[in-house]
Amino acid sequence: MRPTLTLLGLLVPLSVASLLIGAAGIGFASFGSDPHMALIMSVSRLPRTLAVILTGAALAIAGVVMQQMVRNRFVEPGTTGTAESAALGLLAVTIVAPASPIWVKMVVASLAAMAGTALFLRLIRRLPAREVLLVPVVGLILSGVLGAIVTFVGWQTDLLQLISIWLMTGEFSGVIAGRYELLWFAAGAAALAWFAADRFSILGLGRETTTSLGLNPDAVMRLGLVVVSVVTALVIVTVGMIPFVGLVVPNIVARRLGDNLRATLPVTAAGGATLVLACDIVGRLVRFPYEVPVGTILGVIGSGLFLWLLYREPAHG
Amino acid sequence: MICVKNLSHSIGKTSVLQDISLEIPKGKVTALVGPNGAGKSTLLSLIGRLMPLQTGRISIDGSDIAQTPTRELARRMAILSQTNSLGSRLRVRELVGFGRWPHHQGRPTHEDEQLVMQALDALDLTALGNRFLEELSGGQRQRAFIAMALAQGADWLLLDEPLAALDMAFARRIMAQLVALREAGRSIVVVVHDINHAAAWADHVIALKEGRIAAEGPPETVCTSQVLGDIFDMELRVTQIEGKPLVLHHL
Numbered sequence A: 001m002r003p004t005l006t007l008l009g010l011l012v013p014l015s016v017a018s019l020l021i022g023a024a025g026i027g028f029a030s031f032g033s034d035p036h037m038a039l040i041m042s043v044s045r046l047p048r049t050l051a052v053i054l055t056g057a058a059l060a061i062a063g064v065v066m067q068q069m070v071r072n073r074f075v076e077p078g079t080t081g082t083a084e085s086a087a088l089g090l091l092a093v094t095i096v097a098p099a100s101p102i103w104v105k106m107v108v109a110s111l112a113a114m115a116g117t118a119l120f121l122r123l124i125r126r127l128p129a130r131e132v133l134l135v136p137v138v139g140l141i142l143s144g145v146l147g148a149i150v151t152f153v154g155w156q157t158d159l160l161q162l163i164s165i166w167l168m169t170g171e172f173s174g175v176i177a178g179r180y181e182l183l184w185f186a187a188g189a190a191a192l193a194w195f196a197a198d199r200f201s202i203l204g205l206g207r208e209t210t211t212s213l214g215l216n217p218d219a220v221m222r223l224g225l226v227v228v229s230v231v232t233a234l235v236i237v238t239v240g241m242i243p244f245v246g247l248v249v250p251n252i253v254a255r256r257l258g259d260n261l262r263a264t265l266p267v268t269a270a271g272g273a274t275l276v277l278a279c280d281i282v283g284r285l286v287r288f289p290y291e292v293p294v295g296t297i298l299g300v301i302g303s304g305l306f307l308w309l310l311y312r313e314p315a316h317g
Numbered sequence B: 001m002i003c004v005k006n007l008s009h010s011i012g013k014t015s016v017l018q019d020i021s022l023e024i025p026k027g028k029v030t031a032l033v034g035p036n037g038a039g040k041s042t043l044l045s046l047i048g049r050l051m052p053l054q055t056g057r058i059s060i061d062g063s064d065i066a067q068t069p070t071r072e073l074a075r076r077m078a079i080l081s082q083t084n085s086l087g088s089r090l091r092v093r094e095l096v097g098f099g100r101w102p103h104h105q106g107r108p109t110h111e112d113e114q115l116v117m118q119a120l121d122a123l124d125l126t127a128l129g130n131r132f133l134e135e136l137s138g139g140q141r142q143r144a145f146i147a148m149a150l151a152q153g154a155d156w157l158l159l160d161e162p163l164a165a166l167d168m169a170f171a172r173r174i175m176a177q178l179v180a181l182r183e184a185g186r187s188i189v190v191v192v193h194d195i196n197h198a199a200a201w202a203d204h205v206i207a208l209k210e211g212r213i214a215a216e217g218p219p220e221t222v223c224t225s226q227v228l229g230d231i232f233d234m235e236l237r238v239t240q241i242e243g244k245p246l247v248l249h250h251l
């Protein structure tokens, strides 16, 4: 449990910083006495901080679940067509029934994400197991194709701006109370993974071992599909896709602690939250008082981390 | 007893098993032998319901495997596959611990932990318990997977080439352990390539060739130069030592 505590030790001060940093200055002195400050806190800063934490934790968990399902470390929902299919579903509701309530949009986006991910799983089934890099390549191609469809439809229907938020520059500056609560459901879906942690670890041992231990690999796959799709769809709708979290965090955690998810999921969740929160804060500071989207910061930091991960000497002991 | 009736199996267009009917006795060590590609692994995987049945029926102690819930089967039979590709990064102790999953479904009791420790101990893995599997030698890893199957504590133990990659001391130890398990009332089916291990330790030998049963019976009747020579298409001599056939396949 030590890594979780270490990460929480980072997360708490970062959260405090996140509450204090923003265009409107907040000082400890005025805290509690100034009603204006209290309003900023409850309407903007606290929701934003919570949204960042929930998103980071949920995406990291969705990433590790995806990796166990595919038995490949180089995938995350953003690179397997999941995000693009969720966006496609969302686009479809926005066009067909623009007035439908948010939960309907959510359900449609989640179902579309499931369909797209299922398609990805089907495509990679025939790939030779030894060619580990083919899986992410197929994922990227599928993402590319689906993304192109989304862009084309968006262009035809004048909805490109929405799409660029969903798929390209996820960010938290628009988060206020009343507009992030769906993320609690994303966190709930991720928490579901914790209850099935052993099942996902066993699935990572392969279909045969899963069956021999009396589990139906397809049932575990379906559960994983639900977790990954719901998390991705909800994140896309509320803040837009945040890249790299689902890739980098699970890889670092697996490298250090292994794949026994029962033990590692809390670390993965805390790690995802910490990374996204740190990047969000950096994004708020680099061009203060303007903001750089967290997705951009993560793109830079995440790809750096990932390269380091790939080229680092393998861990020993 | 495991009862296989009219089992045929093909992969793509190639027919791998052709109309196999056999009975595997309960409470015995049964060795499955035969040349590469004879269909041993396929047969074992079908019995262990790791692949769907195409034609034929398989029952284990009277229950049809196609009708029995997979979770229930997992408590009755443990199977070690030939290919244990390593996708996940698990510690030896964690892997062996998953062998108990069919019994505890995620909530291990004290007894489960005890059995995991025994299995680790039986394969001399206690000192390596905290190592990641990918940081083990091939033979040590093989032992970890055997320990996982042992920990499952099932009546039936199906092992596909457990001796692959093991040194001769461990190979003998594993075979002796299988016999000890038989004494404790378990039934074992084991694919072995070293025919002398089959001859020395097994009660019953089943030989496959090109997807058919080529010979079946106690080691004394199957392990003869005539029968084995036909199955493996090679000349070989067989002598006796301590009342067991000794196949001089390397000379």
Ligand SMILES: Nc1ncnc2c1ncn2[C@@H]1O[C@H](COP(=O)(O)OP(=O)(O)OP(=O)(O)O)[C@@H](O)[C@H]1O
Pocket (backbone or CB within 6 Å): B011, B012, B014, B016, B034, B035, B036, B037, B038, B039, B040, B041, B042, B043, B082
């Ligand atoms: N996925 C597959 N696709 C095509 N043919 C296959 C496949 N798996 C097995 N076979 C073929 O089925 C036959 C039986 O294979 P099986 O693995 O059962 O042999 P085996 O007796 O276990 O051999 P070995 O001693 O080498 O392990 C072989 O001829 C093999 O080429």
Ligand SMILES: [Mg+2]
Pocket (backbone or CB within 6 Å): B040, B041, B042, B082, B160
């Ligand atoms: Mg084989």
